[in-house]
Amino acid sequence: MRAVIQNRQLASCSGIVTQKIDRRTFFLGSGLAGLAGVALTLIGPIGPTLGLNYIVDAFLVVIVGGLGQLRGAVIAAFALGILNSLSEYATEASLAKVIVFLSIVVFLQFRPQGIVSEQSRGLA
Numbered sequence: 001m002r003a004v005i006q007n008r009q010l011a012s013c014s015g016i017v018t019q020k021i022d023r024r025t026f027f028l029g030s031g032l033a034g035l036a037g038v039a040l041t042l043i044g045p046i047g048p049t050l051g052l053n054y055i056v057d058a059f060l061v062v063i064v065g066g067l068g069q070l071r072g073a074v075i076a077a078f079a080l081g082i083l084n085s086l087s088e089y090a091t092e093a094s095l096a097k098v099i100v101f102l103s104i105v106v107f108l109q110f111r112p113q114g115i116v117s118e119q120s121r122g123l124a
Contacts, residue, residue, distance in 0.1 A: 001025055060104055066114030075115050080104075 003011040004021045012018050040050055060081060065072030080100060087096035 007021075021091040062115055064104055064107065067119075068118070069114065069116040072114055072116030079115075 001021055001024075003014070003016060004018050008018055011021075037050075042052070044050075057080070061073055063074045064080065065074070065076035068071055083103060084100050087099040090096075090098070
C-alpha cells in the first residue's frame with residue numbers, strides 16, 4: 001500500500017498490481033468504518049448525527065499523536081482517554097472536556113509535531 005501511495009507508476013513497474021491494492025485498501029477501510037458504525041450503534045440512539053460527538057476527539061487524537069503515525073495515535077488515544085476519565089471523575093463532564101482541551105493546547109505549544117514525528121530534512 002505504501003509503495004502504491006507514494007509512487008503508483010514505479011510500483012506498477014515493479015510488478016505490483018495497483019488496482020488490486022486499491023480494491024483491498026477500499027475493502028479494508030470500508031470494513032473498519034462499518035465495524036466502527038456498528039460499535040457506535042450499541043452505545044446510543046441511531047441517527048444522522050451519530051458520529052458528531054466523536055469527530056473532535058478523533059481529530060485531536062490524530063493531531064496529538066502525530067500526523068500519519070499509527071503508534072502515536074494509539075498512544076494519544078490512551079493518554080487522552082485516561083486524562084478524560086480522570087478529569088470526569090474529579091469534576092463534571094463539561095469541565096473535564098475543558099481540562100482535556102487546555103492540556104492539549106499546552107502540549108502542542110511544546111511539541112507541535114505530536115508525540116511521534118517523522119524525521120525529515122528541513123528546507124532551512
